[in-house]
Amino acid sequence: MIHANAAADRAAIRAGLHAGPTAGLAPGHVQGNLVILPQDWANEFLRFCQANPKPCPLLAVSEVGDPMLPTLGADIDIRTDVPRYRVYRDGELAAEPTEIAALWRDDFVTFVIGCSFSFEEALLAAGVPVRHIQMHRNVPMYRTSLPCVPAGRFRGDLVVSMRPLAPADAIRAVQITSRFPSVHGAPVHLGAPERIGIADIDRPDYGDAVEIGDGELPVFWACGVTPQVAIRNARPPIAITHSPGTMLITDLLNTRLAAL
Amino acid sequence: MIHANAAADRAAIRAGLHAGPTAGLAPGHVQGNLVILPQDWANEFLRFCQANPKPCPLLAVSEVGDPMLPTLGADIDIRTDVPRYRVYRDGELAAEPTEIAALWRDDFVTFVIGCSFSFEEALLAAGVPVRHIQMHRNVPMYRTSLPCVPAGRFRGDLVVSMRPLAPADAIRAVQITSRFPSVHGAPVHLGAPERIGIADIDRPDYGDAVEIGDGELPVFWACGVTPQVAIRNARPPIAITHSPGTMLITDLLNTRLAAL
Numbered sequence: 001m002i003h004a005n006a007a008a009d010r011a012a013i014r015a016g017l018h019a020g021p022t023a024g025l026a027p028g029h030v031q032g033n034l035v036i037l038p039q040d041w042a043n044e045f046l047r048f049c050q051a052n053p054k055p056c057p058l059l060a061v062s063e064v065g066d067p068m069l070p071t072l073g074a075d076i077d078i079r080t081d082v083p084r085y086r087v088y089r090d091g092e093l094a095a096e097p098t099e100i101a102a103l104w105r106d107d108f109v110t111f112v113i114g115c116s117f118s119f120e121e122a123l124l125a126a127g128v129p130v131r132h133i134q135m136h137r138n139v140p141m142y143r144t145s146l147p148c149v150p151a152g153r154f155r156g157d158l159v160v161s162m163r164p165l166a167p168a169d170a171i172r173a174v175q176i177t178s179r180f181p182s183v184h185g186a187p188v189h190l191g192a193p194e195r196i197g198i199a200d201i202d203r204p205d206y207g208d209a210v211e212i213g214d215g216e217l218p219v220f221w222a223c224g225v226t227p228q229v230a231i232r233n234a235r236p237p238i239a240i241t242h243s244p245g246t247m248l249i250t251d252l253l254n255t256r257l258a259a260l
Numbered sequence: 261m262i263h264a265n266a267a268a269d270r271a272a273i274r275a276g277l278h279a280g281p282t283a284g285l286a287p288g289h290v291q292g293n294l295v296i297l298p299q300d301w302a303n304e305f306l307r308f309c310q311a312n313p314k315p316c317p318l319l320a321v322s323e324v325g326d327p328m329l330p331t332l333g334a335d336i337d338i339r340t341d342v343p344r345y346r347v348y349r350d351g352e353l354a355a356e357p358t359e360i361a362a363l364w365r366d367d368f369v370t371f372v373i374g375c376s377f378s379f380e381e382a383l384l385a386a387g388v389p390v391r392h393i394q395m396h397r398n399v400p401m402y403r404t405s406l407p408c409v410p411a412g413r414f415r416g417d418l419v420v421s422m423r424p425l426a427p428a429d430a431i432r433a434v435q436i437t438s439r440f441p442s443v444h445g446a447p448v449h450l451g452a453p454e455r456i457g458i459a460d461i462d463r464p465d466y467g468d469a470v471e472i473g474d475g476e477l478p479v480f481w482a483c484g485v486t487p488q489v490a491i492r493n494a495r496p497p498i499a500i501t502h503s504p505g506t507m508l509i510t511d512l513l514n515t516r517l518a519a520l
Contacts, residue, residue: 167449167450167451167452167455168448168449170450171434171446171447171448171449171450174431174434174435174438174446175434175435175438175446178434178435178438186431186434186435187431188428188431189427189428189431190427190430190431190450190477191427191451191477192427192475195427195475215452215455217450217451260520
């Protein structure tokens with residue numbers, strides 16, 4: 001399924017023609033992490049995002065009860081336009097449906113959070129290799145010992161993604177990703193994994209392990225999976241997210257996110 | 261000798277009242293590395309600087325035979341306004357005088373090259389600690405195995421300075437120093453010293469060793485001592501530089517060098 005524009009990809013997803021990962025779809029377009037919460041939990045979650053902008057950079061917050069996201073694209077209906085969802089009840093994964101129309105409530109608020117796909121495109125464009133893309137794997141992600149700033153009932157440790165890079169590429173990657181604060185921005189750590197509570201770099205908590213070459217440094221970025229950990233800890237009666245890797249495709253261009 | 265302005269410090273140096281390091285003098289003002297060459301060598305050296313902008317970022321090049329540097333400050337006379345000089349004859353250090361008026365020639369061209377003092381001020385202002393300043397030492401510098409781009413008779417390996425930093429500070433330091441391309445810019449390497457040909461991090465080739473704390477990474481920047489190595493290799497009949505640590509104080513403000 002290769003289309004030149006984001007709307008065509010969303011239409012195919014809405015029609016049930018694509019229920020898998022969105023990596024490589026709609027090149028150049030921003031993809032986002034999804035969190036949907038009832039209004040009485042949404043205000044606290046908004047504060048959690050504000051207090052933790054590196055893992056939770058907000059691209060959009062919907063009106064209460066409105067499934068449309070007009071600032072992210074034409075005719076985006078969040079009930080149908082993500083390939084696969086995760087429904088959490090009391091913090092536990094309860095279902096992974098391909099649409100959530102029957103679950104929609106008048107008090108739901110949608111949050112769309114920036115995703116590292118955007119800065120990976122900028123890295124590749126600058127000639128910086130991205131190992132998990134080279135290996136056709138999902139990015140390795142790890143729970144850390146770095147606590148997020150708590151907000152109300154939402155709390156938890158930071159989740160990071162990791163990309164191994166030669167030192168000169170790591171320096172270039174800091175420069176490039178610093179330009180994209182709305183999609184996690186600069187790395188939070190590089191070098192020794194144990195310094196941030198990662199016991200075994202070959203055993204990620206999410207995604208796939210990748211090879212770290214001789215002389216390469218592991219470089220760690222804040223990850224959009226962090227809010228899912230906070231939701232599990234907060235245990236709201238219902239919360240809906242995207243399924244990892246199956247993101248919301250927006251009409252925004254990655255290049256428009258560059259701060260400088 | 262603490263003065264509020266650069267001109268007063270230069271006047272004291274010109275009067276022979278200060279012949280030592282300039283670190284800490286004229287806070288906020290750009291200091292520069294010095295290279296003086298006869299015109300028939302200067303054109304090749306200019307090409308060397310153009311080809312190697314990270315170690316040799318040019319702040320100014322004088323008119324042939326003119327000892328004044330009007331773009332760097334009022335009444336700067338390069339024959340008297342540097343605390344201590346090094347005179348190289350056929351590539352060998354021959355003298356370290358405090359003024360060079362008697363040596364001046366009508367065919368001399370002066371090059372002033374950016375210095376890391378400028379970005380260190382920006383690091384400190386951002387709360388990033390600079391170890392050799394904390395330890396009241398000269399920055400450690402190392403010859404590497406990274407070749408410069410040769411130009412005519414000028415060639416040699418890159419010299420780097422090193423500052424140990426915690427990983428998060430190293431990331432911040434990449435961001436900060438990237439804003440200062442005219443004073444060496446972003447680091448060229450971080451982590452394993454042996455990757456760039458440094459055999460023993462505790463034995464710098466120039467300057468003083470500093471402690472690297474547990475969990476810190478050595479971070480390496482291109483260094484303005486690099487042209488002195490190229491001059492030793494080129495062996496011009498005469499070349500004059502500053503003595504390490506005793507720089508030219510200019511009227512330019514460090515903050516004006518920030519690219520972004």
